[in-house]
Amino acid sequence: MTLNKQVKLAKRPVGMPDENTWTLESSELPAVGEGQMLIKNHFISLDPAMRGWMNDVRSYIPPVQIGEVMRAGSIGEVIESKHPKFKVGDVVSGWGGVQQYSLTDGQGYYSVDASLAPMPTYIGTLGMPGMTAYFGILEVGKIKEGETVLVSGGAGAVGSVVGQIAKIKGCKVVGIAGGPEKCKYMKEELGFDGVIDYKNENIHAGIKRELPKGIDVYFDNVGGEILDAALARINMKARIVICGAISQYNNKENVTGPSNYLALLVNRASMTGMVVMDYAQDYGKAAMEMGMWMAQGKLKSKEDVYEGIDNFYDTFKRLFSGEKMGKLVLKVLED
Ligand SMILES: NC(=O)c1ccc[n+]([C@@H]2O[C@H](COP(=O)([O-])OP(=O)(O)OC[C@H]3O[C@@H](n4cnc5c(N)ncnc54)[C@H](OP(=O)(O)O)[C@@H]3O)[C@@H](O)[C@H]2O)c1
Structure with missing residues (x-):
């Protein structure tokens, strides 16, 4: 049986989060309903904004609730689909959260061409x-x-x-x-x-x-x-x-x-x-131009990739200590 390891918000931190801010839980993979798809997340994006999403305050996006999977950008592969727009094998990026598999109706997801750039770049410079x-x-x-x-x-x-x-x-x-x-x-x-x-x-x-x-x-x-x-x-x-x-x-x-x-x-x-x-409707145009600059050697992209969902907390802390170079990424699943 395949289990999905998930990092869930356990409490609202005051100051710097500590190791008790989240819990690591495992659950069975959910069934895929009509209009849904199941994604095997390869990498998740670690962003300073995650700290703000834990506060119960009015912001540009609702806070993560206690007991919910921690919100995070992600990139992965569709492994089962009953969604009209996405098929098995598609590489997709979206808000998969800090978990190894995500079940979604596809809202906020888009496909990327993984042959053009490494997956972590799609949640960094091209994300x-x-x-x-x-x-x-x-x-x-x-x-x-x-x-x-x-x-x-x-x-x-x-x-x-x-x-x-x-x-x-x-x-x-x-x-x-x-x-x-x-x-x-x-x-x-x-x-x-x-x-x-x-x-x-x-x-x-x-x-x-x-x-x-x-x-x-x-x-x-x-x-x-x-x-x-x-x-x-x-x-x-x-x-x-x-x-x-x-x-x-x-x-x-x-x-x-x-x-x-x-x-x-x-x-x-x-x-x-x-x-x-606010600029979501123009992401595609921007990604094209940035991809062109990258191909021309004018724009460099650096990702610092750490491994293992169990290491989420230690990796997250690097955002604030500065112990990382470029975009901080966590690989949550083995190949
Ligand atoms: N408005 C938006 O839509 C939007 C979207 C994405 C990101 N952001 C914001 O953009 C900023 C950068 O995000 P990012 O993803 O690019 O993160 P990042 O720069 O890759 O990582 C955070 C960096 O912040 C520095 N830092 C940490 N504590 C600091 C402090 N007390 N004083 C000065 N520097 C400190 C560290 O670098 P050093 O080693 O140099 O200290 C650390 O590496 C964040 O504030 C984030 O919230 C905003």
């Missing part, structure tokens, strides 16, 4: 984080050739793509990340013009050194002190893209907002929040 970078920097950041772009979380899934797209569009790009290895990666592999190691140098001094003429677009993945430091050096008509604020996600108290916000007034600048799902 949700890549789409976030693409629409965030182009549609919200509205970058123009010759502008200066600062991106935090610059070695991560979203930030690494943001910086590379800005380079493709002719901008000067400076990335912020923690540690010399990530800074070397941003400079030597991703081709960023400048780097700032926020764990080992003063962030204000780093921004002043790398961007002496100021910031035209700041793509914010981390919030907190780094957002404030960026605000202090924005140019006239600067755009700040609020994509995320990982430094605040495990705060036990309230989120700390920027104190330098009057820089927006002085510089007639804007700060705009974005949610990638």
Whole structure:
């Protein structure tokens, strides 16, 4: 009998989740009903947003309920189908959750061509984080050739793509990340013009050194002190893209907002929040363009793949410790 291992939310964490936040359970595979399909999940996507989905608050998506399978993006193979659009053998991506098999009516799922890119890339650069970078920097950041772009979380899934797209569009790009290895990666592999190691140098001094003429677009993945430091050096008509604020996600108290916000007034600048799902109708077009950049060697994709659904918690923690390079992925099933 095949069992489905599932990670379920056991309690709402206060601060950083611990090993008791989730339970690992096994259950029999469910029967496939009319209009449904059963997917064998190969990889799941580990995203900082998962921390927010555990909070019982109003957001852009309902919270995961206690006892439910933890929400996660996934990619896998259809092994049984009574769905008109998907057939056995299709490789599909969607919200499969932290489990080895998913039964679904197909809502939110789409097929991918696994011969064109490895599966983890479809939940990284060619998936949700890549789409976030693409629409965030182009549609919200509205970058123009010759502008200066600062991106935090610059070695991560979203930030690494943001910086590379800005380079493709002719901008000067400076990335912020923690540690010399990530800074070397941003400079030597991703081709960023400048780097700032926020764990080992003063962030204000780093921004002043790398961007002496100021910031035209700041793509914010981390919030907190780094957002404030960026605000202090924005140019006239600067755009700040609020994509995320990982430094605040495990705060036990309230989120700390920027104190330098009057820089927006002085510089007639804007700060705009974005949610990638708003661009869902255009994902296909963006994926085509990004796929072309990848084929031309202009856009690099890096995934850091860990193995075993039993290791979900230890792998999840890496999002916040920073102990990973590029997109964090968990392989949940053996081949
Ligand atoms: N708005 C949207 O639609 C949308 C969609 C996707 C993602 N996001 C957001 O985008 C951001 C990046 O997501 P991602 O998937 O690309 O994650 P990621 O950058 O691949 O991983 C998280 C990284 O954040 C850094 N980090 C952790 N704690 C930090 C802190 N206290 N201060 C500064 N940096 C810290 C770590 O890198 P270092 O080693 O450099 O510290 C870590 O590797 C997140 O805030 C996420 O919530 C938003």
